[in-house]
Amino acid sequence: MAAAILGGYALTALATMALAMNLPMSRAEASMAATLLSFPIYTCAMIWVFATRTAKRAWLGIGASAVVLMALIGLQRLVAA
Numbered sequence: 192m193a194a195a196i197l198g199g200y201a202l203t204a205l206a207t208m209a210l211a212m213n214l215p216m217s218r219a220e221a222s223m224a225a226t227l228l229s230f231p232i233y234t235c236a237m238i239w240v241f242a243t244r245t246a247k248r249a250w251l252g253i254g255a256s257a258v259v260l261m262a263l264i265g266l267q268r269l270v271a272a
Contacts, residue, residue, distance in 0.1 A: 194246060198253035199236035205260035206232050212267045 210225035211218075240249040 194249040194253055195237045195240040198250065198257075199233055199240060202236050202253050202257050202260070203229050203233040205257055205264065209260050209263050209267070212264065 207225045207229040210228060211222045214221035214224055216224070236253065239252065243249045243252065
């Protein structure tokens with residue numbers, strides 16, 4: 192349950208940040224679109240966590256996705272600087 196609540200929240204926050212940075216529109220529109228997309232992202236993360244057989248698999252999936260999103264955000268920051 193912690194993977195769904197805490198991991199899902201962290202994953203959703205990272206996905207929202209990555210989307211807001213990479214959507215091809217103005218900053219305000221990208222931020223709003225990313226925030227609106229965060230609701231289905233969080234829902235999918237919660238469903239996926241509860242659909243897995245073990246807590247270990249749930250944490251690994253959330254963690255791997257978070258690492259990919261953190262790498263994307265870091266790469267975007269390096270390119271923009």
